[in-house]
Amino acid sequence: MSQAATTIDESGSAGGRLARARFASFAQRQGALVALVAVCVFAAVRYERFLTEENLVNVLRQNSMLGLVALGMTFVILTGGIDLSVGSLMAVAGVAAATLAGQGALVAVVAAVALTTVLGLVNGVVIAKARIQPFIVTLAMMIAARGLVLAYTGEKSIGIGKSSGALTSLGRDFVGPVPVPVVFLIVLFALGWLVLNHTRFGRHVYAVGDNDEAARLMGLNTGRVTIGVYALSGALAGLAGVLDAARLGAGRPVAGQGDELNAIAAVVVGGTLLTGGQGSVMSTLAGVLLLGLIFNVFNFEGWISPWWQAVLRGLFLLVVVIVQNRLSSRK
Amino acid sequence: MQNEPVLRMEGITKIFSGVTALANVSLELERGEVHALVGENGAGKSTLIKIMTGAYTRDGGQMFLEGRAVDFRTPEDAQEAGVVAVYQEVNLLTYRTVAENIYLGREPRRFGLVDWKRMNADAAALLKRLGLEIDPRAPLGSLNIALRQMVAIARGVSFDAKVVVLDEPTSSLTEHEVQILYDVIRRLKAEGTAVVYISHRFDELYTVCDRVTILRDGRFVATRPLAGLEKIDLVCLMLGKQREELRQGTTAFKGVTAAAGETPLLSAEHLKRGRKLNDVTVEVARGEIVGMAGLLGSGRTETARAIFGADSVEAGEVRLEGKTIRRGSVNDAIDSGIAFLTEDRKAEGIIPELSVRENLTLAALPALSTLGVVSRARQAEIVDKFMKRLGIKAANADQKIRELSGGNQQKVLLARWLCKNPKFLILDEPTRGIDIGAKGEIQSLVGELAESGLGVLMISSELEELVEGSSRVVVMRDGQRVGELRGDEISQDNIIRAMAEGATGEATPASTATAHVTDTTPPAATPPAAAPPSEGA
Numbered sequence: 001m002s003q004a005a006t007t008i009d010e011s012g013s014a015g016g017r018l019a020r021a022r023f024a025s026f027a028q029r030q031g032a033l034v035a036l037v038a039v040c041v042f043a044a045v046r047y048e049r050f051l052t053e054e055n056l057v058n059v060l061r062q063n064s065m066l067g068l069v070a071l072g073m074t075f076v077i078l079t080g081g082i083d084l085s086v087g088s089l090m091a092v093a094g095v096a097a098a099t100l101a102g103q104g105a106l107v108a109v110v111a112a113v114a115l116t117t118v119l120g121l122v123n124g125v126v127i128a129k130a131r132i133q134p135f136i137v138t139l140a141m142m143i144a145a146r147g148l149v150l151a152y153t154g155e156k157s158i159g160i161g162k163s164s165g166a167l168t169s170l171g172r173d174f175v176g177p178v179p180v181p182v183v184f185l186i187v188l189f190a191l192g193w194l195v196l197n198h199t200r201f202g203r204h205v206y207a208v209g210d211n212d213e214a215a216r217l218m219g220l221n222t223g224r225v226t227i228g229v230y231a232l233s234g235a236l237a238g239l240a241g242v243l244d245a246a247r248l249g250a251g252r253p254v255a256g257q258g259d260e261l262n263a264i265a266a267v268v269v270g271g272t273l274l275t276g277g278q279g280s281v282m283s284t285l286a287g288v289l290l291l292g293l294i295f296n297v298f299n300f301e302g303w304i305s306p307w308w309q310a311v312l313r314g315l316f317l318l319v320v321v322i323v324q325n326r327l328s329s330r331k
Numbered sequence: 332m333q334n335e336p337v338l339r340m341e342g343i344t345k346i347f348s349g350v351t352a353l354a355n356v357s358l359e360l361e362r363g364e365v366h367a368l369v370g371e372n373g374a375g376k377s378t379l380i381k382i383m384t385g386a387y388t389r390d391g392g393q394m395f396l397e398g399r400a401v402d403f404r405t406p407e408d409a410q411e412a413g414v415v416a417v418y419q420e421v422n423l424l425t426y427r428t429v430a431e432n433i434y435l436g437r438e439p440r441r442f443g444l445v446d447w448k449r450m451n452a453d454a455a456a457l458l459k460r461l462g463l464e465i466d467p468r469a470p471l472g473s474l475n476i477a478l479r480q481m482v483a484i485a486r487g488v489s490f491d492a493k494v495v496v497l498d499e500p501t502s503s504l505t506e507h508e509v510q511i512l513y514d515v516i517r518r519l520k521a522e523g524t525a526v527v528y529i530s531h532r533f534d535e536l537y538t539v540c541d542r543v544t545i546l547r548d549g550r551f552v553a554t555r556p557l558a559g560l561e562k563i564d565l566v567c568l569m570l571g572k573q574r575e576e577l578r579q580g581t582t583a584f585k586g587v588t589a590a591a592g593e594t595p596l597l598s599a600e601h602l603k604r605g606r607k608l609n610d611v612t613v614e615v616a617r618g619e620i621v622g623m624a625g626l627l628g629s630g631r632t633e634t635a636r637a638i639f640g641a642d643s644v645e646a647g648e649v650r651l652e653g654k655t656i657r658r659g660s661v662n663d664a665i666d667s668g669i670a671f672l673t674e675d676r677k678a679e680g681i682i683p684e685l686s687v688r689e690n691l692t693l694a695a696l697p698a699l700s701t702l703g704v705v706s707r708a709r710q711a712e713i714v715d716k717f718m719k720r721l722g723i724k725a726a727n728a729d730q731k732i733r734e735l736s737g738g739n740q741q742k743v744l745l746a747r748w749l750c751k752n753p754k755f756l757i758l759d760e761p762t763r764g765i766d767i768g769a770k771g772e773i774q775s776l777v778g779e780l781a782e783s784g785l786g787v788l789m790i791s792s793e794l795e796e797l798v799e800g801s802s803r804v805v806v807m808r809d810g811q812r813v814g815e816l817r818g819d820e821i822s823q824d825n826i827i828r829a830m831a832e833g834a835t836g837e838a839t840p841a842s843t844a845t846a847h848v849t850d851t852t853p854p855a856a857t858p859p860a861a862a863p864p865s866e867g868a
Contacts, residue, residue, distance in 0.1 A: 198444040200436075203427075207435055210424040217422050218435050218486075219407045277426045 032286035063292035064181035068240040070263040072233030080276025081134035085141035090241030090256030098158040098251025105166035113238040120234015124227035157250040171247025192281040209276025344391030360525040370546035384416040385409035415487035416496040430454035430467035477508035531628025563831035596786040602647035615786040622801030630810040639671040670748035674759040683733035717746035738769020794823040
């Protein structure tokens with residue numbers, strides 16, 4: 001009897017709530033995608049060179065390094081954390097790969113990525129075990145890693161010798177019409193999506209960001225999840241740094257400066273909440289491309305100075321976040 | 332095997348930094364029984380539950396699960412073994428789906444990937460088994476509190492639970508939602524799961540529970556079948572009173588009418604707040620001390636908070652000297668002259684690192700300052716006056732309040748309210764945790780205040796305090812006012828009788844909500860029965 005009553009009473013209100021929650025969640029998830037399409041349409045109508053293969057491939061390639069960093073950042077932010085060290089880790093990996101270029105491309109890439117993975121792991125261990133805020137821990141890593149790479153190089157770039165064509169080709173070659181870095185971008189985002197949605201680790205990333213304490217009380221090893229995401233972020237930042245060095249033919253100690261903030265901006269514009277627990281890798285991809293396309297549009301316009309471009313980008317970021325906030329709080 | 336209880340706890344002892352929280356407590360749970368665990372504050376219910384479910388480790392005694400000695404070190408250990416607790420505040424993940432919440436950490440996998448299809452199907456089957464119509468793919472946040480709680484129970488059950496502990500499961504549920512819970516409990520029972528049910532509400536205990544274990548002051552009192560156990564005996568066991576003592580008292584406490592003619596100082600009428608307060612009416616005259624009695628969770632503190640505006644009520648009105656106080660506005664209540672000395676002076680009252688002077692004048696500071704600058708002279712004057720009047724024992728006014736005894740801290744808090752010249756004072760357990768000497772001082776102080784014209788509502792768990800100090804006693808049970816005693820009627824016996832049997836009996840609160848509370852009549856149909864009130868060992 002009471003069961004029947006349950007059905008009648010709950011299906012109506014719970015169903016309505018569910019529909020509203022799903023709409024808000026959709027709007028929040030797909031807001032970046034909608035804006036992306038809008039910007040594309042606008043640019044395609046206004047600039048005839050926009051829809052050329054050359055322009056589109058360029059936009060993708062220019063943003064592929066940032067995309068990889070943002071992918072790692074998405075995992076970190078989904079747990080409710082933040083990783084400020086990724087820009088410095090890009091430089092560490094780029095310089096390491098350039099230094100080891102003589103040992104062969106494979107050794108250079110693996111060693112460089114392994115190094116930044118370990119540094120990311122250090123971030124994670126300190127955050128999880130010493131229970132210090134991620135902001136502080138990764139800020140310290142950002143400063144220290146940058147100092148390390150500047151000291152090691154004496155502030156000079158390390159060129160990748162002509163002998164290591166295999167390494168530079170990672171940044172410059174194409175697979176068919178697609179640049180190699182873009183191939184990495186696509187493959188790794190697909191993998192990231194798979195991990196986040198279809199593995200226990202991925203689901204636990206969401207759980208930790210949703211309610212750390214509840215997840216712990218439900219018997220989850222939240223420390224392991226935290227360490228995992230920072231290691232992953234380090235690895236992806238390292239790969240981005242290697243690709244960047246390969247494209248430019250040199251490991252630069254100043255590479256990646258400010259990219260940590262660009263990556264965070266891309267993740268947030270995509271719709272992932274800084275408080276954790278909600279978001280996706282695909283929305284981050286949309287966020288990365290949206291910010292990249294806006295840059296592209298500024299270039300086509302030509303008359304806006306870089307300083308005013310920065311002002312406009314800042315305003316854009318703010319507006320997007322405010323809109324998202326309203327959508328998600330409507331729940 | 333048939334006679335072996337699912338869970339047996341024997342001689343459990345727990346000591347917290349020298350203080351014994353549980354001494355030699357035993358509990359046995361049969362298959363398929365719903366076992367109530369009751370007791371007043373400090374009885375040790377939650378300590379016992381935490382030991383049972385691995386959140387605490389015991390300092391003595393033994394525990395057997397289906398005859399095997401067990402020793403849970405963590406909640407995970409207990410969970411694995413099939414002993415799970417569902418706590419009052421639901422600890423789940425808001426953005427994740429219902430199915431994920433149920434299987435977090437144990438997601439079914441296929442080729443290393445989470446098998447969503449199976450997880451959703453398993454969750455759907457489990458929820459159906461419990462009679463719940465919940466979409467396993469819905470985000471938890473889209474469900475109301477009651478259904479979230481059912482999901483928490485489903486998670487517990489999904490561990491093949493042999494014992495499920497429900498700690499005050501109905502505290503945030505509506506009447507209808509409680510029925511859903513009962514339904515789930517009945518299904519668990521039918522499957523042979525033992526359910527431990529902690530609640531302060533007698534109506535619930537008698538509806539769903541088979542047996543009851545009573546604890547008092549960290550000790551085992553008795554385990555009894557609920558069928559045939561009179562409420563009055565249950566109350567006696569909880570409070571540690573002998574049933575025989577009660578027989579001598581008269582059962583005839585007449586219905587009383589409000590003081591004729593005169594407008595009362597305070598009148599709170601028909602206060603209603605969910606299931607916690609159901610049509611409660613209280614009136615207090617000038618110079619009167621009205622005691623408020625009831626077991627833990629009966630609605631005493633809730634009444635006080637509603638009068639003070641600390642909780643917003645759904646219905647009802649509070650008037651002071653005929654003037655209506657804005658609903659749910661603490662500021663309006665204070666400005667009108669209501670003061671509320673809360674039960675928990677550590678959490679809600681004292682600021683330990685500040686001096687007696689500062690603690691005492693905190694609430695009066697606006698009146699003592701000009702343009703934000705506090706007048707030291709006027710502050711000193713007031714502090715001096717109240718320290719003398721209330722006999723606050725401190726080295727001087729600048730001593731930190733945390734260095735004072737509990738009784739003196741309480742006096743400082745009382746003084747804090749008194750220097751605002753209130754007309755009506757609510758005291759919630761004013762003498763709890765205070766030594767005997769200071770207790771008497773505070774009690775006589777309250778008496779003096781009333782003589783000077785203050786109206787007082789005094790909530791207390793100590794029957795002696797109510798009997799000695801009150802001119803009237805209002806008795807609460809299950810969120811309702813169930814009786815009122817005046818003059819000669821005020822005795823410990825009559826208070827206990829009213830707590831247990833009151834006026835409303837088994838009728839559902841909703842249907843009797845219209846009955847006027849002052850029409851309180853004794854339960855004519857329940858003369859003291861012959862059941863011998865034996866104390867279990």
